[in-house]
Amino acid sequence: MKEHDAASTTRADFERVPAEVVVAAATLPTATLHEAGGKIGVLPPVIKPVAPRFRLCGPALTVHSPGGDNLWLHRAIEAARPGDVLVVHVGGAYEHGYWGEIMTTAAKVKGLAGLVIDGCVRDGVLLDEIGLPVFARGLCIRGTGKDYGAIGWLNEPVLFGETRVEAGDLIVGDADGVVVVPRRSAADVVARAQRREAAEAAILGRVRAGESTMQIYGFH
Numbered sequence: 001m002k003e004h005d006a007a008s009t010t011r012a013d014f015e016r017v018p019a020e021v022v023v024a025a026a027t028l029p030t031a032t033l034h035e036a037g038g039k040i041g042v043l044p045p046v047i048k049p050v051a052p053r054f055r056l057c058g059p060a061l062t063v064h065s066p067g068g069d070n071l072w073l074h075r076a077i078e079a080a081r082p083g084d085v086l087v088v089h090v091g092g093a094y095e096h097g098y099w100g101e102i103m104t105t106a107a108k109v110k111g112l113a114g115l116v117i118d119g120c121v122r123d124g125v126l127l128d129e130i131g132l133p134v135f136a137r138g139l140c141i142r143g144t145g146k147d148y149g150a151i152g153w154l155n156e157p158v159l160f161g162e163t164r165v166e167a168g169d170l171i172v173g174d175a176d177g178v179v180v181v182p183r184r185s186a187a188d189v190v191a192r193a194q195r196r197e198a199a200e201a202a203i204l205g206r207v208r209a210g211e212s213t214m215q216i217y218g219f220h
Contacts, residue, residue: 011155016059036193041180054133056114064153067093070144072152082111089158090119097122
């Protein structure tokens with residue numbers, strides 16, 4: 001089979017969400033960002049952190065991988081910059097171990113912020129020990145291939161359910177799930193999320209002081 005020229009379906013340059021926005025978003029809950037953005041950006045809730053303590057935040061480097069093959073994930077590690085989050089679509093072939101100890105170590109050495117994959121990974125205990133945040137559908141030991149003729153894409157839009165992810169978008173993941181905030185609106189959404197967190201802190205103070213949620217919110 002003729003080998004595919006990976007460069008022909010790789011977009012090397014794209015604009016990332018600004019670093020200061022990433023720093024500001026890093027402490028905000030995914031639910032708050034989702035609400036502050038107008039209930040946007042929810043990735044399928046089956047995608048969860050492999051270890052409960054994992055949290056990630058950074059610009060997306062998007063990957064469309066052929067099902068059952070992880071060569072494009074290796075290519076993505078090579079193409080990524082420190083701080084990037086690999087966001088990987090596997091074309092519906094979920095039950096393969098696309099990622100494990102070696103790739104996690106390589107990504108950590110390069111300074112990546114983590115992985116979000118609409119598929120499975122393996123070496124779960126080791127991934128926890130290494131500490132690079134990995135968000136996946138679950139664990140699966142089924143192996144993958146390396147098909148040099150298979151076409152994949154780097155840094156083109158990917159679709160997770162109804163949520164579109166573009167290269168450079170803000171990706172935030174915590175124990176509740178993963179949210180995507182479009183790059184162009186990220187600064188505004190993060191600012192609104194910060195205000196929302198402050199408002200909720202004030203509400204919690206009133207609840208602890210004895211007011212009911214019915215009173216606070218004016219429900220009837």
